Amino acid sequence: MGVKESFIRHQGQTTPYPLAIDVESAKGMYVTDKSGKVYLDMVAGVSACSIGHCHPSVVKAIQDQAEKYLHVMVYGEFIQDPQLDLAEKLASLLPKSLNSTYFVNSGVEAIEASMKLSKGYTGRSEIISCKNSYHGSTHGALSIMGTETYKRKYRPLLPDCGQIIYNDLSSIKRITEKTASVVIEPIQGASGFVTPKHDFLKAVRDRCDEVGALLIFDEIQTCFGRTGSLFGLDTYDVVPDILCMAKGMGGGMSIGSFTSSTEKMHSLRENPMLGHITTFGGHPIACAASLATLNELCNSQIIQEVDQKEALFRKLLIHPKIKEIRGKGLMLALEFEDADICRKLVHRGLEKGIIMFFFLFSQTAVRLSPPLIISEEEICKASQIILEILDE
């Protein structure tokens, strides 16, 4: 049996058409397959490898921590330096009201736990999200997903979930005194990097304050520099009550987190205690990798350079077939006339040695979310290949 056949037969699959690059190694901006072919990575594991593959300081942090201890105890019982150091560093970089972080293993776990936190804290049950939002694939997150396509088969889901329309100010009256929380992505990811308009996020913040609902930012994709500032909340100058992060925060390791005030967070430890528990959440190796990533971002010009890298992409990627470039920073979506062009671009891109990818909800856009360390030369090279393919 060939490797691809075995992959399809023995490993759980998500689509009938996986890209199936047979990975040998990955370093910096590049992924190398078993045949020695090198790919320029314009996806970064779907916004996850923020400072590139196997960044030396991340690898060192992992190695150093692996020499000391791995898993020692379920989350929250023992004091473990990598967790506490990361929590303290996040508190020092976030607005004052976001000073207590709970670590989990993934983005969706952060969403699930923050939905629970908002219900427990407010004593209300309703969760509001946006049409076309994506917050993860488990039942709670699926319940607030903004499209019916992926929900239908799995109903019944959570009751008391309502929706507003992203960027539609008139819809926010749907948030009421019954609402425990509003979960919102500062930039909608799965629908193709749709950015907020008309002070929409500020208006949602104001409405939450008016009715006593908590605002939860899903920064699972926008965190750790992706939008040109450390957190999306800095880019849009709106402070949520709960901030969820994952993906880019791990530097390639699996970690997620939700951050709130100590006072709100304490509602998970009382009445009943153990309101949210996880065995492996905040694994010391993942936290060490995350802290190394954060330090690298804070001690370099990587984030400061994101805006000019975005501008270079926008300057170079001008083609009659590209209808629009959406997004902010290094989360950019190329919008085309139809899905065929997207499929061709991604598949021909692979042949020509560049990795691009699709969006979950948008069939007419292609994702560019490279590691933030991409150089100007690499932006020029990737753009040139994209334009060549579109000319074919």
Ligand SMILES: Cc1ncc(COP(=O)(O)O)c(C=O)c1O
């Ligand atoms: C905005 C957003 N929220 C939540 C998630 C779920 O995160 P994870 O896949 O780590 O569970 C994702 C993943 O793509 C995402 O993009």
